[in-house]
Amino acid sequence: MTNRKRKPLRIALIGWGAINRRVAELLSGARDAGDIAIAAVGARSSARAHDIPASAVLVTAPAQLAGLDLDLVVEAAGRDAVGVWGEAALRSAPAFAIASASALTDASLLERLLATAEACGSQLIIPPGALAGIDAIAAASTLPLDEVVHSIVKPPAAWRGTPAEDIIVLDEVRAPTAFFTGSAHEAAVRFPQNANVAVISALAGIGLDRTRIELVADPGIAANCHRLSVRGAFGRLNIAIENRPLASNPKSSDMAALSLVRTIRNRISSLSQ
DSSP: OOOOOOOOEEEEEEOOSHHHHHHHHHHHTSTTGGGEEEEEEEOSOGGGOTTOOTTOEEEOSGGGGTTSOOSEEEEOSOHHHHHHHHHHHHHHSSEEEESOGGGGGSHHHHHHHHHHHHHHTOEEEOOOTTOSOHHHHHHHTTSOEEEEEEEEEEOGGGGTTSGGGGTSOGGGOOSOEEEEEEEHHHHHHHOTTTOHHHHHHHHHTTOTTTOEEEEEEOTTOSSEEEEEEEEETTEEEEEEEEEOEETTEEEEEHHHHHHHHHHHHTTTOSSOO
8 A cells, every 4th residue: 555645734824923923833843743834924024024934935915825835824914914815815725714703794805705715616714713612503503593692701901902991991890890792793893803703603603793792801810711602403502611811912812823723734634623
């Protein structure tokens, strides 16, 4: 029997901030590191990416992705980057995975990306990010779902630099305080840095308008927490996950980077889970 070793998976990372730096770090230390090549890093300028991996070329415009023989493009650069890089990524590689899922609240953008993917035979991938149980919610949605409630609970410090500061005084929060309740669409528009996960849970289940999101500041916790409650024809599902904040950016979870690593490694693994 012939042992056919596959060629290394060639990936491009769009964005060189905290999440993709962590992705690169985790990939370099993985047992299958030799099977994955970071071929390119996309950034707006060389000043933002002066320490990219030695194997990677810097690309500062979407058109530069063409001709790089890419197998996967992975975005973690913020919601605006999805629109800037998305169509070029889907034309240049068989798959485009996005971390900034809140960009998909723009229905016209989602329509364009799906049309490009269909025309090019490529795939738009939405990893589960900091969440657990997304596969179960997606499976359950085959039958009618009645309700999806997603509570995002973080320490007050994790809400700094967001519109939460216009709603509550974070330094004075002494008990768990819900400062926003609304649809996933509204949460993702108003809190794009902290509520990308709202779009992930919504698209897996009953959509952006019917999924209810609660945002909570809790001084009694150190982790970023997600609590999902789902009810429908399948039965009931309750999921809770406590994520360690990303050391270099407490607004994000380490799990967000770990999820991207899993998405990448599933493209080459003999066993995909």
